[in-house]
Amino acid sequence: MKKTLSDKNILLAVTGGIAAYKAAELVRAFKKRGANVKVVMTAAAEGFIPAKTLAILSKEDVLTDESQAATAEVAHVQLARWADALVVAPATANTLAKMANGIADNVLLETILASAAPVKVMAPAMNDQMWANPATARNVNTLISDGFSLVEPDTGFLAEGYEAKGRLAELNTIVSQVEEELNERSAEDEILSHLKGQKVVITAGGTREPIDPVRFLTNRSSGKMGYALAEAARLAGADVTLVASVKRDCNAGIKVRIAESAEAMLSAVQEAMVDADVFISAAAVSDYRLKEPFTDKVKKQGDDDGLTLDLVQNPDILKTVGMAKKPGQIVVGFAAETKDLLENATAKLQKKNADMIVGNDVTKAGAGFDKDTNVVTMVRDGLAPIEAGPASKLAIAKEILKQVADIQEQR
Known part of the structure; x- marks a missing residue:
């Protein structure tokens, strides 16, 4: 019989709660399913279960603050890179709070902060009042937004x-x-491997249309969704060009071009699309711009005087690319709505000649501008709408790219 976790690398992070003694059986459970297991633990956890016990059961050295201090190797980084899955169990309230805020004051937290494991799981264990505290709930939600999944604590007999x-x-x-x-x-x-080597062009952020040298017209878009899409495409092995109105931190492997206005963004997109395979229009492009921006800062004329701005329509980037797409190119757009999501997204799919529209109701909990999570409905011609979320924007980005890969497979 094939073992279900054969050759998977599991990093177990054990923190200092009474449930730390269960780490011994947890190591055995992972080993029985065929996994390779290594352990990192806090000094507090060693007060409940010796590191030697976990070393014997895992057949691997256990990383502790003391063992880290005794070696010249950067062991926590090596361990973080080794893991296919990071499992924090038990996760105390104190460790959850530090994880959520990027604090690394022991070797376990350093390892967690350095980890890019594709699967990250936290299994909290603590007093019920600590679990019910709003601060703990905030920390857990932050970690879920950062890509951790939660195994909720059970109801049972507590140490108290x-x-x-x-x-x-x-x-x-x-x-x-x-x-x-x-x-x-x-x-x-396996699905996203179809994007390896392909050229993907993505837009992000709310465009800025100048009124004068000081002010501009814009919207609430932060660019987080577009940047998440760029990161997901990079992880899938694509050659990614991100045309953004805002500069955010991102991997150096993503080629970022800053284009603040709709016209500048269109020009950059058209240049990048010459040999591109996929275009994803995640930017919130301003519908209008000033016909003639003021050359000097506009001053008040009087207490009761208003100001009239002469606006003209901006180019429609999604429609322009959709109508000009070459055979084989995939075009995906976004539709941020406050009502009639499906109707508006479906209409946009046809009008823009897109292959898919990602609709999101910005009034929904977990969705909207400048949030770390999103809730979307993906609309494709002839298929039932596909919903995703609430989930982190990186997780949503991967779901969108899965649909892009499926579109390519169907052709």
Whole structure:
């Protein structure tokens, strides 16, 4: 019988709660399913279970603050790179708070901060009142937005001597979730591998149309969704050009071109699309610009005087690219709506000659501008709408790219 986690690298991060003693059985459970297991633990966790016990069970050295200090190797970075899945179990309230805020004051937190493991799972265990505290809820939600998944604590007998929610989840539940997520990731990698080597052009952010040298017309778009799409495409092996109105931190492998206005963005997109395979218009392009921006800062004329701006329509970037697309090119647009999402997205699909429209109702919880999460409905011709989220924008970006790969497969 094939072991379900054969040759997967599991990094178990053990923090200092009473449930730390269960780490021994958790290591055994992962090993029984065929996984390679390494452990990093805090000094507080060593107060509940010796590092030597976990070393014997995992057949690997355990990384601790003391062992890190005794070697010249940057062991926490090597361990972070090794892992296919990072599992923080048990995760105390203190460690969750530090993880959510990027604090790295021990070797376990340093390892977590350095980890780019495709699967990251947290299994909290703590007193019920600590679990119910709004600060803990904020920290957990921040970590979910950062790409962690949650195995919620169970209701059971706590160390304090009563039954309540806060007990570490059943070990089989934790192992099964890690297994499921790794399998999903493998399937996702296979789908997204179709994008390897392709040239993908993406737009991001709200364009800025000058009124005068000081002011401009714009909208609430932060560019986070476009940057997430660029990162997801890069991870899939694509050659990514991001045309953005705003500069955000991103991987050096993404070619970023800053274009603040709609006209500048269109010019940059048309240049990049000459030999591109995919265009994703995630930018919120201003519909109008001033016919003639003022050369000097506009001053008040009087207490009651108004100001009339002479506006003209901006070029429609999505429609321009959609109508000019070459055979084989994929064009995807976004539709930020406040009502009639499906109707508006479907109409836009036809009007812009796009292959897919990603609609999002910006009034929904977990969606909207300048958030780290999103909720979308993907509309393709002849297919039922496909919903995704609420989830991190990177996770949503991967779902969008899966549909792009499917469109290419269907051709």
